[in-house]
Each structure stands twice: as structure tokens, then as C-alpha cells.
Amino acid sequence: MAQETTLAFYANIPESEKLASAAAAWNICASRQDELEVARKENANPQAIAKKVSNFAFAAFPNEIISRLDKLQFTEPKLVTLNNEANQFLGRDWNPTEKHPIEIRASHHPVGHERHVSRLMFVQDSDGEYKEFAMLETRTAQLPIGTKALSRMVGIEPATAKATIGLPGNEPIEITIRELKNFSYAGLVFNAEPVNLEFGTVPVTDKTVKIKLDGKTLGELDNDSVQQLKQIDYLKNGNPLKLKLTSISETGDQAFVLGESPNGNLLKINKINFYDFSGQTFNDQDYRKLTIETSASKSRDAVFLNGEPLGVLHFKKDKDALRQFGLLKTGKLTPAPTIIESNFSVICAQIDPNTVEYPQKWTKEFQAFGTQSVNSQQLYMIESSAKILHQIKERPTFLFSTESNKKLGIMGLAVDNQKADTVTKWLTAQKVEWEQVPIEDVIRETKKGLAVFNLVDSSIPAKTLESMSKKFGAVIETDSEYQQRVNSLATRPQFLKPPEQTAQSPPNQSITPLLSINPSTPDISNSTKTEPLGVEKPPTVTIDDLRSWYNAADKLGKSENYKKRIVEVANQFKAGKQLSAQALTVMNQDTFELEAISRLTQIAQRIGMVWGKSDENGTQVQGKIYDLAFNTQQRDLTISQKNGEVILNLQSGQVQAYKLTPQILQTFEDANTQIDKILAKSQTQQIDLQR
Numbered sequence: 001m002a003q004e005t006t007l008a009f010y011a012n013i014p015e016s017e018k019l020a021s022a023a024a025a026w027n028i029c030a031s032r033q034d035e036l037e038v039a040r041k042e043n044a045n046p047q048a049i050a051k052k053v054s055n056f057a058f059a060a061f062p063n064e065i066i067s068r069l070d071k072l073q074f075t076e077p078k079l080v081t082l083n084n085e086a087n088q089f090l091g092r093d094w095n096p097t098e099k100h101p102i103e104i105r106a107s108h109h110p111v112g113h114e115r116h117v118s119r120l121m122f123v124q125d126s127d128g129e130y131k132e133f134a135m136l137e138t139r140t141a142q143l144p145i146g147t148k149a150l151s152r153m154v155g156i157e158p159a160t161a162k163a164t165i166g167l168p169g170n171e172p173i174e175i176t177i178r179e180l181k182n183f184s185y186a187g188l189v190f191n192a193e194p195v196n197l198e199f200g201t202v203p204v205t206d207k208t209v210k211i212k213l214d215g216k217t218l219g220e221l222d223n224d225s226v227q228q229l230k231q232i233d234y235l236k237n238g239n240p241l242k243l244k245l246t247s248i249s250e251t252g253d254q255a256f257v258l259g260e261s262p263n264g265n266l267l268k269i270n271k272i273n274f275y276d277f278s279g280q281t282f283n284d285q286d287y288r289k290l291t292i293e294t295s296a297s298k299s300r301d302a303v304f305l306n307g308e309p310l311g312v313l314h315f316k317k318d319k320d321a322l323r324q325f326g327l328l329k330t331g332k333l334t335p336a337p338t339i340i341e342s343n344f345s346v347i348c349a350q351i352d353p354n355t356v357e358y359p360q361k362w363t364k365e366f367q368a369f370g371t372q373s374v375n376s377q378q379l380y381m382i383e384s385s386a387k388i389l390h391q392i393k394e395r396p397t398f399l400f401s402t403e404s405n406k407k408l409g410i411m412g413l414a415v416d417n418q419k420a421d422t423v424t425k426w427l428t429a430q431k432v433e434w435e436q437v438p439i440e441d442v443i444r445e446t447k448k449g450l451a452v453f454n455l456v457d458s459s460i461p462a463k464t465l466e467s468m469s470k471k472f473g474a475v476i477e478t479d480s481e482y483q484q485r486v487n488s489l490a491t492r493p494q495f496l497k498p499p500e501q502t503a504q505s506p507p508n509q510s511i512t513p514l515l516s517i518n519p520s521t522p523d524i525s526n527s528t529k530t531e532p533l534g535v536e537k538p539p540t541v542t543i544d545d546l547r548s549w550y551n552a553a554d555k556l557g558k559s560e561n562y563k564k565r566i567v568e569v570a571n572q573f574k575a576g577k578q579l580s581a582q583a584l585t586v587m588n589q590d591t592f593e594l595e596a597i598s599r600l601t602q603i604a605q606r607i608g609m610v611w612g613k614s615d616e617n618g619t620q621v622q623g624k625i626y627d628l629a630f631n632t633q634q635r636d637l638t639i640s641q642k643n644g645e646v647i648l649n650l651q652s653g654q655v656q657a658y659k660l661t662p663q664i665l666q667t668f669e670d671a672n673t674q675i676d677k678i679l680a681k682s683q684t685q686q687i688d689l690q691r
Contacts, residue, residue: 078347078348079133079137080136086113094153094154100123101150102122102148103121103124106120106145120132120133121349134347137346145359146359149356149357155344155347156189158344159180159181162174162176163303163341167336176315176343177311182207183207183309184305185305189342192341194339195340196336196338197304197305197310197340198304199304200328200330200334201329202302202330203297204300205296207226207295209221209226210293211259211269211292212293218275218277218290219269219272222256229267236292238293240290241261241292242287243260243284244260246258246283246284247283250272257272257282301319304333313328314652316649317651397472398472398473399411399412399413400475400482400485401457402478402479403479403592404479404588404595405454408454408665410455411455411475412455413452414445414450415453416451417449417450420451430460431461434456444486444544546566549587549590550563555594555653556590556655557656558590597648597660600648600660600664601630601637601650603671603672604637605630605632606672607621607672608621618631619632625667626639626640626647628640634652635653645659
């Protein structure tokens with residue numbers, strides 16, 4: 001019966017549409033099971049079985065599928081997570097015409113890492129070694145683990161562009177153009193080509209077209225539908241539409257409806273769950289009256305190409321530089337010769353099918369990622385031995401107060417991350433002010449199975465400190481001794497992963513960091529050995545410390561030559577040469593300055609939460625001595641004195657300028673203490689009210 005139904009279905013499809021129908025059937029039959037489960041739960045009958053049946057595509061379209069097997073189909077996988085610190089080619093500009101030897105490998109990263117349980121693309125570097133590049137998008141074509149080939153790297157989905165403006169008699173100006181996808185040249189790729197751009201603070205119309213229903217926003221018109229209305233000159237604000245609405249997808253940010261007009265034309269309306277009809281299903285039998293709403297113009301610092309908006313300016317330093325040369329004026333566009341190059345968030349690996357070498361032995365995912373299920377006997381053995389294994393692998397607790405800690409007035413506490421919850425409760429009971437350091441800022445310690453806390457020195461009672469010192473040993477007071485202590489611990493095995501962290505910062509201190517301090521050292525490659533041959537005593541620093549130094553210098557906006565010198569020092573270190581006293585001093589100074597800036601951003605955000613005024617542009621605080629403004633989403637922050645002198649300026653998490661002194665840091669620490677008192681008083685009042 002099933003075979004007869006399948007044959008009848010196939011016979012009713014016109015010959016010219018069979019290949020397209022086969023593709024559509026394959027797309028449905030190969031849907032992810034989790035998506036089908038979501039659809040089932042949202043269905044009016046949640047007990048209905050939602051199960052994909054891949055066999056149908058093979059039974060209905062055998063010839064069409066076979067016809068596609070004469071050549072490799074998976075030739076253009078998408079590569080993502082390009083900015084992850086694991087990318088050993090971070091910042092490299094790929095020549096789109098050059099082929100590189102590549103290999104697909106299974107991820108070796110631990111649980112919690114962005115690239116955990118995924119397929120990775122390794123690329124052969126100039127030294128002949130294959131090095132980790134990027135993760136294959138999970139929904140992209142998946143070649144077997146172990147596959148080798150030659151591939152080009154071509155950037156797609158440009159998010160921003162770098163423009164270099166050359167004016168006669170002046171040094172070139174380099175600026176960043178943002179929001180390319182929102183304007184007239186979305187998707188256009190620039191390959192360092194000369195163009196004439198125009199700059200100005202002028203009214204700019206967003207391309208977004210909204211559809212209104214009963215005075216409320218239904219969603220956004222799909223770009224193809226926008227072009228369809230443009231062709232008949234009907235894309236005007238307030239124009240009415242008469243449509244029957246039918247929900248096609250109801251899942252998350254992919255939800256959309258189709259609107260059918262009386263003459264049979266279809267319009268696609270996206271982002272249904274972002275507006276007033278979120279969660280509502282449409283299955284109209286009659287037409288509804290809707291209206292078009294085009295976005296009103298808004299004055300912006302914008303960039304134009306051939307009279308059409310290309311993107312907008314965001315960074316203050318870019319705007320200031322353009323104004324200095326008379327290129328950014330209000331109400332008019334000023335042209336300038338420019339070299340423009342696209343920046344990409346996604347790269348497409350264009351694989352040469354003729355060079356593909358499949359692995360001799362097929363590696364299944366559960367073998368590569370360790371995701372195979374265990375039977376009840378194995379589970380019992382694992383559970384029964386877990387306590388003794390954790391006892392053997394338990395991490396010691398120790399206190400440390402290095403030079404940078406002392407300057408910030410804090411003491412470090414490193415504990416087994418499986419005890420973090422217990423430790424935080426104890427610290428709170430002792431009235432110690434504490435804050436857990438984010439795991440991305442202590443990657444090395446996290447790998448060793450440690451959680452790190454910062455304790456405010458002045459809040460630790462003398463008796464408590466004495467008790468802690470007796471139990472955990474003397475306070476470690478040098479960087480080298482602390483690093484040696486951490487390095488002496490074995491990496492915690494993944495299968496002994498700690499329970500989920502439940503420790504949080506004190507109430508009202510949960511803050512999204514504006515300044516990320518993740519290592520990102522593209523030129524300091526990994527080394528299997530982090531100490532010179534023949535040296536028995538561990539070195540005073542490790543390669544991880546040098547990566548952190550490079551990261552600090554990069555975040556602080558140091559010059560390329562400065563960062564190249566760090567790379568040279570790192571390479572000398574790997575060859576067996578220890579750091580000079582001067583290099584060690586500079587490294588500690590850069591690291592301290594970045595930590596101070598990070599601390600300052602945290603306090604600034606807390607100040608904004610208590611005394612700030614927020615609007616669509618972010619949060620502003622007008623103080624007696626300092627003014628500050630920040631935007632958490634864009635990770636921008638400016639702290640300035642009342643005379644306009646900038647103390648700290650962050651743009652997109654990058655340090656643009658800073659001028660810090662111990663007095664400034666102390667002033668903000670005092671403000672933070674004042675906030676603690678305000679919050680404590682507020683909490684006490686709230687408890688009194690509840691009694």
C-alpha cells in the first residue's frame with residue numbers, strides 16, 4: 001500500500017518539476033528530529049507522533065537522487081566560530097584564489113567550549129603542520145572525519161567593512177563601516193578595491209518594512225517580497241494590503257507567515273515572534289486588511305556609495321578623524337577616494353572535489369566525541385566508583401595575593417570547582433565580600449578543575465584569615481609561585497566533569513562584562529612543551545602567560561610592532577630563553593593595567609545601574625567629578641572628567657584610550673563601597689517590610 005501511494009505521488013508530478021520536488025522532499029525527510037519534536041509540542045494535539053521518514057525520499061525519487069551522486073555535493077561547507085581563541089589563523093586574510101590542504105577532524109575541546117562535540121577544519125600552515133582553523137556549521141554539509149582535500153577560503157556574509165581613506169598630503173585614515181546588511185549593498189563583497197565613498201551626518205532610511213494588522217505590528221516583510229512590491233511601485237508607507245494569512249513556521253526567530261492576495265500573489269512576513277502577535281497561529285479563510293509601514297528616516301553618521309547608503313559609522317575615533325579632515329558634515333555628503341575591504345563573520349570552504357581523499361577507516365561520531373550511551377551495568381560501575389575517583393582527583397584549596405592582587409586590594413582564593421557552592425555559602429556566612437572570576441578569564445585554572453574567587457581584603461575578618469591560613473597554608477605572594485602551583489595540578493579528565501556551577505556573585509552584582517579578557521594570540525602557536533629542555537625547575541612564566549600578555553596588549557590598543565615584539569619574546573621563550581627582567585616587568589604592567597580597566601568597567605556598570613539614566617542609546621551618569629556613558633549590548637563605555645578629558649574609552653570591548661591613576665581607581669572603589677551600603681540598606685528595609 002505504501003509503495004503504491006509513493007508511485008502515485010511521483011506520477012502526479014510534472015517531469016520538469018521532479019528534481020525540485022525531490023529536493024523539497026529530501027529537505028523535509030532530513031529535518032532535524034528536535035525541530036519536529038518542538039512542532040509536535042506546539043501542536044494542538046501534542047500526543048501526535050512527529051517522526052521523520054527518510055526512506056520516503058529514496059522510495060519516491062530514486063533516479064533523481066542517483067543522478068546527484070556522480071559528483072561531490074558537499075563542496076561548500078560554512079565555517080563559523082572564527083573569533084574563537086582556538087583559531088590558530090586568527091586575523092589572517094585568506095586569498096580566495098589560493099588552495100590550501102585541509103583535514104576534517106573531531107573536536108578535542110572539553111565540555112562547555114564553543115567547539116565541543118563538533119567537526120573542525122584543520123589547515124596546513126607554511127611549516128607543513130595542520131593547525132586548527134574553524135568549526136563546520138552544524139547544519140552544513142558534513143564530510144567524514146578524517147577527510148582530506150584542497151580548499152579555497154572565501155568570505156561570505158560580510159558584517160562590516162574596513163575603509164582606508166587617502167587624502168593628498170595626509171596620513172591614511174582607517175575606519176570601520178558597520179550595519180552593511182541593513183542597507184542598499186547588503187551581501188556585496190569588497191576586496192580591497194578603490195571606490196569613491198561619501199560621508200555625512202544625514203537622514204538615513206532603514207530598509208526594514210513592517211506589516212501592520214489592526215494597528216499592531218505583525219512582522220517584517222521578507223526582502224524578496226519587498227522587491228516584488230517595489231517592481232509595481234507599491235512599497236509606500238500606509239499603502240493597504242488585502243491578504244489571507246497562513247502560518248508556515250512557528251518556531252522561535254524563524255517563525256513566519258505567508259499572505260495570499262486576491263490575485264494569488266504571495267508575500268512572506270518574517271519575525272512574527274518578535275512583535276505583537278508572538279505565538280499566534282494564522283489559518284485564514286477570509287481576507288484581512290493590513291498596511292505597509294516603511295521606516296522613518298533618522299539622522300545618522302553614514303557612508304554612501306553611488307548615492308545609496310552603504311553603512312553607518314559607530315566608533316568615535318572614526319568620526320573624529322573624518323571631522324578633522326572635513327569629511328563628516330551635517331546635512332551634506334562629502335566624497336573621498338577610499339580603499340574598501342569586507343570583514344566576514346562566516347567563511348565558505350570551497351573544496352576541490354578532485355582532491356578529496358576519504359579516510360580508510362570511517363570514524364563514527366560516538367567514537368570521536370565519546371557520546372555512545374552506556375548500559376546499566378556500566379552506569380552502575382561508574383556511579384559506584386565516582387566518589388572514590390573524585391576523592392583521588394580532588395583539587396587543593398590555596399590563597400594567593402600577587403602584586404596585581406595587592407594593587408587592587410583583593411586576595412585570590414582557588415578551590416576545587418566541585419566545592420564552589422559550599423565555599424560561597426561559607427564566605428557569605430563569614431561576611432566576606434567576594435566575586436567569582438568568570439571561567440573565560442581563568443581558562444588554565446578551569447582546565448585544572450579550579451574555581452577562582454576574588455576576596456576584598458578589607459572585608460576579611462582577622463580571625464577568618466587566620467583560620468583560612470591554618471587550613472589552606474600560607475598565602476602565596478609571587479606570580480611565579482602561583483603559576484607553579486597551578487601548573488603542578490593535572491588536567492581534570494572530561495569524564496569527571498564537575499557539576500554545574502551554582503555559585504553567583506552577590507545580589508545585584510550580575511554584570512555583563514564590557515571588556516573581554518580571553519586569550520587571542522594568533523602568532524603565538526601552541527607548543528607541546530612549555531619549558532626549555534634540560535631545565536628541571538619550572539620556568540617563572542608559561543606560554544599561557546605570554547598569550548595573556550599578548551591579549552592584554554591587544555586589548556590595550558598597543559601598536560602592531562609592540563605585539564610583534566611579544567611574539568618574538570614568546571618564540572625565544574619556546575626555544576629555551578627565559579624572559580628578561582625588563583620583559584617581565586612590562587608584562588606585569590600590561591596585565592595589571594588591563595585588570596584595572598576590567599575592574600573599572602565593572603564598577604562603572606554598577607554605578608550606572610544605581611544612579612544612571614537609560615534610554616535607547618544606553619546609560620548615562622552625570623557625576624560631581626566624572627561623567628560616564630555605556631551601552632552594554634555594543635560593549636561601549638566612556639568615562640570622562642567634567643572638563644571633557646577622557647579617562648577611559650571602550651568601543652566594542654576594545655580599549656581606545658585610557659589615563660588611569662591610583663586616585664581614580666580609589667575614587668571608583670569608594671563609589672562601589674557606597675553602592676554596597678545602599679544595596680545592603682535597601683535589602684534590610686525590604687526584609688523589614690516583609691515581617
